[in-house]
Amino acid sequence: MAISEFMSSISTLKSLLAPGQKAIITTHFNPDSDAIGSSLAWFHYLVKKGLEVTVVVPSAVSQNLSWMPGAEDILNFENPMHKLQVEPLVHAADWIFCLDFSGIQRLHSLSPVIKHARAPKIVIDHHLDPEDFGTYYYHRTIAASTCELIFDLIQEWGDEDLIDVAMGQCLYSGIMTDTGSFRHPNTTAHVHEVVAQLIRLGVNTNQVHRRIFDSATIDRLKFLGHVLANRLEYLPDYHLALMWISQEDLVQFNSQAGDTEGVVNYGLQLEGAVWSILMIERPDGIKLSFRSIEPFAVNGFAARYFEGGGHKNASGGRFSGGTLKQAREKLQEVLPLYLSEIKQVKNL
Ligand SMILES: [Mn+2]
Numbered sequence: 001m002a003i004s005e006f007m008s009s010i011s012t013l014k015s016l017l018a019p020g021q022k023a024i025i026t027t028h029f030n031p032d033s034d035a036i037g038s039s040l041a042w043f044h045y046l047v048k049k050g051l052e053v054t055v056v057v058p059s060a061v062s063q064n065l066s067w068m069p070g071a072e073d074i075l076n077f078e079n080p081m082h083k084l085q086v087e088p089l090v091h092a093a094d095w096i097f098c099l100d101f102s103g104i105q106r107l108h109s110l111s112p113v114i115k116h117a118r119a120p121k122i123v124i125d126h127h128l129d130p131e132d133f134g135t136y137y138y139h140r141t142i143a144a145s146t147c148e149l150i151f152d153l154i155q156e157w158g159d160e161d162l163i164d165v166a167m168g169q170c171l172y173s174g175i176m177t178d179t180g181s182f183r184h185p186n187t188t189a190h191v192h193e194v195v196a197q198l199i200r201l202g203v204n205t206n207q208v209h210r211r212i213f214d215s216a217t218i219d220r221l222k223f224l225g226h227v228l229a230n231r232l233e234y235l236p237d238y239h240l241a242l243m244w245i246s247q248e249d250l251v252q253f254n255s256q257a258g259d260t261e262g263v264v265n266y267g268l269q270l271e272g273a274v275w276s277i278l279m280i281e282r283p284d285g286i287k288l289s290f291r292s293i294e295p296f297a298v299n300g301f302a303a304r305y306f307e308g309g310g311h312k313n314a315s316g317g318r319f320s321g322g323t324l325k326q327a328r329e330k331l332q333e334v335l336p337l338y339l340s341e342i343k344q345v346k347n348l
Helices: 003-016 033-048 080-092 104-115 146-156 165-178 189-201 205-213 218-230 247-252 263-269 299-305 324-347
Strands: 022-027 052-057 095-099 121-125 136-139 232-235 240-245 275-282 285-292 314-319
Touching (some): 022 104, 033 165, 080 104, 218 232, 218 247, 299 314, 299 324
Parallel strands (some): 022 052, 095 121, 240 275
8 A cells, every 4th residue: 555545545534434333442552642642632532522532451551651641541452351441432332443553463462452443444554564444544753753743634624622731641651751851863954844843832841851761660671771781791792782581570670561661772882882672571472572773684684583573663572482581592593694784884
C-alpha cells in the first residue's frame, strides 16, 4: 500500500464517525508514554465527538504514566477482572483504533481478539512496514511519535479547537519521550512547532517531564546503578555498548513495569559508541533493545538476527532459542558480519 492511499482513506473517516457509536482504542504490549499518551488524547477527542470510548491495553500501564487524564479508566487485558469486560466491548465496537504499532502481534494475547473483531480497524502509527490488518491508515514514518500524528490528524480534520490542556499533556508526553527529550534525529522542525502550540495552549511541559522522568523509586535507581556497574560492557572493536539483565536482577531489585525503560540509551553516552544493545531475560524469552546513532541502522540487524525490527535508530527484538548466555553467543557470532558497516559510520 502506498502512503497516498493511507491518506485518502483516513480523510473519509471523519464524516463516518457519529455520536453514540462505540469505539475501542488499543496500543502495543508494554505500552510506553507515546502509546498511552496518544491513546488517551484520542480517547478525549472521540469522547468530545460524542462517541462511547474504551482504551484497552495488552499489559499494565507503568506507574509514571498513571497520572495522565483518563488513565484510571484504561482496561488492562492482563488483569482478569478487566479481561472479562474486553471481549464484549470489542464485539460491540463500531470502530477499533490501533495506535503506535504496525504489527498485530505487538498486542500479544490481545491480538486474536482484535484481529477477529468485525469493526473496521484504523491504524494510526509511525513504525516502519505497517502490516495489512487495518481498514484505514494514518501512517507516517517521518513522524517522531504517534502523539504528533494525533495532533496532525485532529488539525487536518479542523478540530484543533477541541485540543485542551488534558489532551495536550498526553500529547506532549509521547512527543517528549519518543524524541528522547528532543535530541534524537527524528526531532524535526514540525515536532517543535507542535510543541510550541501545546505550550501556548497552557501545557506545563516542565511538570510533564518531572512526572515521567523524576518518578523513580529507590529500587529503580539502585537497579540502574547495578546495571551500569555490573552489567555493562564495551566492545571497542564493534563500537558497541552491551548490557544484560537477568531474571534474578529483576527480582533482586523488585523491578516494576517500566523500570527497564530507557536503560539501553545509557550505552550511547559512551564516547565512541555507535550502538547499544540491552538484553533482558523475561519468562517468555530474551527481550532485546537496540539503539544507534546516525547513520547506522539497527532495525535490519534486529530483524535479521533477533526476530525484531522497528525504527532505524531504535528497535526491539527477541531471542526465543535459549538462555541469556546463548543470546550473547549468537550476538558474538554475528557481530563480525557487521564490522564493515560499523566502521563506515566511524569514518563519517
Ligand atoms: Mn511511538
